Amino acid sequence: MRWLVLSIFTLMSWLAVAVSPAIAGGPQPDPPREPNGLALTPPMGWNSWNHFGCNISEQTIRAAADAIVSSGMKDAGYRYVVIDDCWHGPRDAEGNITADPTRFPSGIKALADYIHSKGLKFGIYSDAGTKTCAGRPGSRGHEYQDAQTYASWGVDYLKYDWCHTGTQNGQSSYELMGDALRASGRPIVFSLCDWGSNKDWLWAKNVGNLWRTTGDIYDGWESRDGRQNGMTNIVDMQADLAHYAGPGHWNDPDMLEIGNGGMSAEEYKSQFSLWAEMAAPLMAGNDLSTMSAETRSILTNREVIAVDQDALGAQGQRVFKDGDREVWSKPLKGGGRAVVLFNRGAQASRIAADWNMLGYPQGIPMRVRDLWRHADLPRANGSFAAEVPPHGVVMVRIDN
Amino acid sequence: MKRLRILLTILACVLTAGTLLAESPPPRAPNGLALTPPMGWNTWNKFGCTINENLIRQAADAMVASGMRDAGYTYIVIDDCWQGQRDASGNIQPDPQRFPSGMKTLGDYIHSKGLKFGIYSDAGKLTCGKRPGSWGHEYQDARTYASWGVDYLKYDWCSTYTQDAPSTYETMSDALRATGRPIVFSICEWGVNKPWLWAKNIGNLWRTTDDIYDHWSGQDGYQHSVLAILDLQVGLDGFAGPGHWNDPDMLEVGNGGMTSEEYRSHFSLWAMLAAPLMAGNDLAGMSADTKAILTNREVIAVDQDPLGVEARRVAKDGDYEVWARPLKGGGRAVLLLNRSAAAHAITVNWADLDLPASLRLKVRDLWAHKNLPDAHGSFTADVPSHGVAMLRME
Numbered sequence: 001m002r003w004l005v006l007s008i009f010t011l012m013s014w015l016a017v018a019v020s021p022a023i024a025g026g027p028q029p030d031p032p033r034e035p036n037g038l039a040l041t042p043p044m045g046w047n048s049w050n051h052f053g054c055n056i057s058e059q060t061i062r063a064a065a066d067a068i069v070s071s072g073m074k075d076a077g078y079r080y081v082v083i084d085d086c087w088h089g090p091r092d093a094e095g096n097i098t099a100d101p102t103r104f105p106s107g108i109k110a111l112a113d114y115i116h117s118k119g120l121k122f123g124i125y126s127d128a129g130t131k132t133c134a135g136r137p138g139s140r141g142h143e144y145q146d147a148q149t150y151a152s153w154g155v156d157y158l159k160y161d162w163c164h165t166g167t168q169n170g171q172s173s174y175e176l177m178g179d180a181l182r183a184s185g186r187p188i189v190f191s192l193c194d195w196g197s198n199k200d201w202l203w204a205k206n207v208g209n210l211w212r213t214t215g216d217i218y219d220g221w222e223s224r225d226g227r228q229n230g231m232t233n234i235v236d237m238q239a240d241l242a243h244y245a246g247p248g249h250w251n252d253p254d255m256l257e258i259g260n261g262g263m264s265a266e267e268y269k270s271q272f273s274l275w276a277e278m279a280a281p282l283m284a285g286n287d288l289s290t291m292s293a294e295t296r297s298i299l300t301n302r303e304v305i306a307v308d309q310d311a312l313g314a315q316g317q318r319v320f321k322d323g324d325r326e327v328w329s330k331p332l333k334g335g336g337r338a339v340v341l342f343n344r345g346a347q348a349s350r351i352a353a354d355w356n357m358l359g360y361p362q363g364i365p366m367r368v369r370d371l372w373r374h375a376d377l378p379r380a381n382g383s384f385a386a387e388v389p390p391h392g393v394v395m396v397r398i399d400n
Numbered sequence: 401m402k403r404l405r406i407l408l409t410i411l412a413c414v415l416t417a418g419t420l421l422a423e424s425p426p427p428r429a430p431n432g433l434a435l436t437p438p439m440g441w442n443t444w445n446k447f448g449c450t451i452n453e454n455l456i457r458q459a460a461d462a463m464v465a466s467g468m469r470d471a472g473y474t475y476i477v478i479d480d481c482w483q484g485q486r487d488a489s490g491n492i493q494p495d496p497q498r499f500p501s502g503m504k505t506l507g508d509y510i511h512s513k514g515l516k517f518g519i520y521s522d523a524g525k526l527t528c529g530k531r532p533g534s535w536g537h538e539y540q541d542a543r544t545y546a547s548w549g550v551d552y553l554k555y556d557w558c559s560t561y562t563q564d565a566p567s568t569y570e571t572m573s574d575a576l577r578a579t580g581r582p583i584v585f586s587i588c589e590w591g592v593n594k595p596w597l598w599a600k601n602i603g604n605l606w607r608t609t610d611d612i613y614d615h616w617s618g619q620d621g622y623q624h625s626v627l628a629i630l631d632l633q634v635g636l637d638g639f640a641g642p643g644h645w646n647d648p649d650m651l652e653v654g655n656g657g658m659t660s661e662e663y664r665s666h667f668s669l670w671a672m673l674a675a676p677l678m679a680g681n682d683l684a685g686m687s688a689d690t691k692a693i694l695t696n697r698e699v700i701a702v703d704q705d706p707l708g709v710e711a712r713r714v715a716k717d718g719d720y721e722v723w724a725r726p727l728k729g730g731g732r733a734v735l736l737l738n739r740s741a742a743a744h745a746i747t748v749n750w751a752d753l754d755l756p757a758s759l760r761l762k763v764r765d766l767w768a769h770k771n772l773p774d775a776h777g778s779f780t781a782d783v784p785s786h787g788v789a790m791l792r793m794e
Contacts, residue, residue, distance in 0.1 A: 030561045095539040130574075141571040143536035144490045169564040176536045179525075 039209035040247040041309040045080025050285025054086040057103040067288035076300040082123030088136035112154035123157030128173040129164035143180040151184035162194035170198025201244035210250040217254035219262030247313035259286030259295035266392040276308035277316035303371040307338040319357040336399030343388035352385035434604035435642045436704040440475025445680025449481040452498040462683035471695040477518030483531035507549035518552030524559035538575040546579035557589035565593035596639035605645040612649035614657030637710035654681030654690035671703035672711035698766040702733040714752040731794025738783035747780040761793040
């Protein structure tokens with residue numbers, strides 16, 4: 001009988017110690033976070049930075065909102081109008097952030113209301129450190145205040161940068177703002193912008209909706225001096241990350257440069273096709289009110305957008321590479337594939353995609369539709385090949 | 401035009417890269433506070449999570465009535481479990497059952513007694529007692545504390561998961577300074593991230609170990625006895641100085657788990673370590689013996705010496721140790737510690753004090769409050785078991 005009493009006592013003591021909160025000592029596991037339910041397809045919109053940089057005002061943003069509608073971009077699926085860095089004024093006496101009164105004299109709420117009146121959504125920018133990259137006040141130490149402020153303004157999307165963070169831990173810093181956004185009660189898409197430096201794909205799945213995987217893109221085909229990330233450099237850096245992405249949580253290879261003049265039309269088509277193939281956010285970064293017909297037709301290619309927005313939410317991967325000739329494959333809902341034949345070379349080249357590259361049995365005949373020519377091609381059995389222009393793509397949808 | 405755009409783009413990228421590379425923040429200056437180790441009283445060791453405003457008022461009253469205030473104890477520090485919920489704007493409120501009069505009223509009462517007001521929070525999502533932590537609310541909370549008249553913040557490290565300690569403590573340090581109110585900043589992350597390496601201009605004192613418990617020797621889980629903590633201070637003395645102190649945790653003097661001799665040793669050692677003297681007992685009910693220990697002005701004067709140099713262990717022979725610290729004016733405070741189970745003679749040699757053997761020194765016993773005969777070359781005393789001899793030599 002005594003052994004029973006002793007055993008029960010020991011068990012209870014053990015339970016008391018195990019269950020009691022550790023006052024000091026080892027860390028306790030963070031309660032797991034749920035997804036926030038947003039961005040079930042990659043977000044589409046426009047961001048001020050690539051074209052305007054720090055030179056923004058409420059007029060620029062209103063004009064962009066107008067142009068998204070009048071150009072047909074809104075109808076094609078572009079929704080978020082995102083103000084990047086340089087909108088900030090000082091913090092007030094309570095520590096709440098205000099807008100630069102010269103650039104945004106009507107205030108942010110009025111601007112958000114305008115954007116909403118166009119049937120669009122409103123995005124804003126901040127930074128996890130003491131200052132933004134352009135030296136405006138950062139959100140560090142003010143996360144809950146700032147999230148409440150953004151919610152009160154009607155913000156739908158927050159891009160959160162990583163400058164001036166010193167020794168801050170990336171995961172906890174982004175978890176904190178993620179928690180603050182949820183506490184605001186307003187659904188706000190959370191875009192992590194720490195340039196992959198914290199390996200976000202490993203932990204950010206239920207923290208944010210998209211995470212930058214690399215340093216900033218610049219408007220060029222490839223790096224000029226080894227330090228800048230041209231479009232193709234960024235593409236290469238996405239290898240091995242595809243399986244981390246899915247509905248609600250996307251890899252972000254940075255914004256589109258289409259229409260900014262640093263690449264050829266063929267190269268811009270390649271960027272758009274590859275971004276769609278990679279289930280990337282489609283954030284236009286050009287001046288929408290002055291874009292050429294060609295730029296607009298690239299950005300509003302609905303068939304390519306449909307690949308990007310495919311409900312399966314599987315990120316495409318490079319399944320074949322031979323020198324400058326690449327084949328990319330993206331599984332689509334319903335069992336089909338989006339296939340990009342990508343020619344990185346300086347001469348036109350014939351590129352073939354075998355069915356085994358796409359994960360199909362070899363003998364199956366499939367329908368093939370060219371997503372740039374908007375034409376059905378003859379059925380293919382076992383492989384599909386095409387002549388691909390230099391720095392260009394052929395992008396097809398393959399199903400049965 | 402395209403060339404200009406390329407140039408501007410390159411310039412923008414270089415500037416951005418420059419900004420990204422130049423990540424080191426501007427160096428911080430000291431906040432000018434705690435030029436001697438803070439002295440006061442904290443609720444935790446005696447009362448834990450069971451606190452209310454009456455308890456605090458009584459402690460403030462007892463601090464005065466007992467003579468502790470006159471002996472130099474200034475801060476009344478409310479530890480964990482005072483918090484209620486955050487309001488709709490995210491501002492922290494006190495627990496309305498425990499602190500119905502509010503914190504400003506309590507702060508005013510403390511100030512009316514000629515004392516200073518300390519409070520507690522945590523650098524993570526929750527305090528160790530599971531109340532709301534300050535993570536993400538640093539500037540709001542600092543402003544709230546300043547509006548209440550807080551003079552001292554103890555900032556704990558529970559529920560911090562993967563947070564980086566230096567930047568986390570920097571944020572609250574900056575938030576406190578931004579209020580414009582001088583607030584002593586007590587860093588309490590238990591030495592996990594070696595705060596002595598980085599906290600000098602961020603906080604005024606930093607815990608160097610896990611929590612103390614009311615015991616002379618040994619360890620109980622994460623809790624450390626007096627001797628366990630003492631041994632962990634070795635090597636840290638060089639990091640302390642006026643405005644920035646190692647913190648070997650609060651005093652247990654008077655809490656009943658040690659003998660009077662052991663409490664005397666605990667108090668003496670803390671004074672040698674230039675440690676904050678934060679009493680952790682029930683002030684209203686303390687015995688004469690406890691009061692005599694805590695208000696020993698000669699020992700307190702060693703702790704509060706303006707030179708602010710922490711003691712080193714200068715000699716050790718098994719259970720017999722000699723600790724010494726230089727004092728302003730050129731003298732030395734010397735402590736002979738007997739860790740063994742029996743009384744024993746312990747000798748300090750002048751060489752251990754970096755003094756020439758021929759130097760004649762006046763010797764004063766800081767517990768007997770007596771001048772002893774002058775000495776040179778060495779000094780020997782019979783030290784009781786678990787006891788100390790504490791001397792001022794100049």
